[in-house]
Amino acid sequence: MSKRRRFVIASLLLSLGFVGIQFLTDVNRLWAIGVLGIFTTILFGWSLWGNLGRDMTLLTLVLPTVFTLGVGIFWFLLPASVFTRIPIVIFYAVGMYVLSLTMNIYTVAAIRTIALLRAARGVGFVLTLITSFFVFDAVLSLKAEIYYLIPLILVISLPLYFQGFWSVVLEKEFSKDMLKLSLICSLVTAEIGGALYFWPVTVMVGSLFLTVSFYMLLGLGQAKLEDRLFPTIVREHLVVGTLVFIAMYIATHWGG
Numbered sequence: 001m002s003k004r005r006r007f008v009i010a011s012l013l014l015s016l017g018f019v020g021i022q023f024l025t026d027v028n029r030l031w032a033i034g035v036l037g038i039f040t041t042i043l044f045g046w047s048l049w050g051n052l053g054r055d056m057t058l059l060t061l062v063l064p065t066v067f068t069l070g071v072g073i074f075w076f077l078l079p080a081s082v083f084t085r086i087p088i089v090i091f092y093a094v095g096m097y098v099l100s101l102t103m104n105i106y107t108v109a110a111i112r113t114i115a116l117l118r119a120a121r122g123v124g125f126v127l128t129l130i131t132s133f134f135v136f137d138a139v140l141s142l143k144a145e146i147y148y149l150i151p152l153i154l155v156i157s158l159p160l161y162f163q164g165f166w167s168v169v170l171e172k173e174f175s176k177d178m179l180k181l182s183l184i185c186s187l188v189t190a191e192i193g194g195a196l197y198f199w200p201v202t203v204m205v206g207s208l209f210l211t212v213s214f215y216m217l218l219g220l221g222q223a224k225l226e227d228r229l230f231p232t233i234v235r236e237h238l239v240v241g242t243l244v245f246i247a248m249y250i251a252t253h254w255g256g
Helices: 003-021 026-047 056-077 082-109 117-141 146-169 176-197 203-225 231-251
Strands: none
Touching: 003 026, 003 056, 003 082, 026 056, 026 082, 056 082, 056 117, 056 146, 082 117, 117 146, 117 176, 117 203, 146 176, 146 203, 176 203, 203 231
């Protein structure tokens, strides 16, 4: 069976599972989202079989799994309306297929040079940001206490940063430097989430700000790994962060 056919089958099966969750009760639905995340890992492992090894290529399974969990919980928080549910299902199905193609390019590029790598990195970067927004929105929606909030954001951010940085180097060997960079960025993101705990912002605004912070750190980290951390790139990311911070300040409802 060709890889492309496996990608289509995996995307369809996961989308059907996604729809099936709709018919469960709220408590069972949360458990089902977790189970669907496990099935995502299994199906992507099957789809990419042949290029995966017992090495860093296994990181290609991270983004699809977290994408399923993030979209699933985000969908769970939406109003029960056909006009909100159907677009999310379509978005999920398309997203899983695009992720299949992107992760396949990563696994192949870890072995040999491939022309589509640059485009795949761009798509992977965007999908990582979208995934981070969904998971941050889910975490902030919990309204958890700060001693739960910070570790939760740290744990969620770490694998996303790690796979995002790995997509730049695509080396099969484990890198301590890349892990340290991922830990630092995850810690900074968690600290920003902790600061937002005391900031009277809505869940949506807080999620967007965390996502922009994630964008800045991931972009700067990737630039560092590519040896192109130039002043212009740093300045561009800082400008984006500053503008979003100002917008968040303006959008905040101050007062009692």
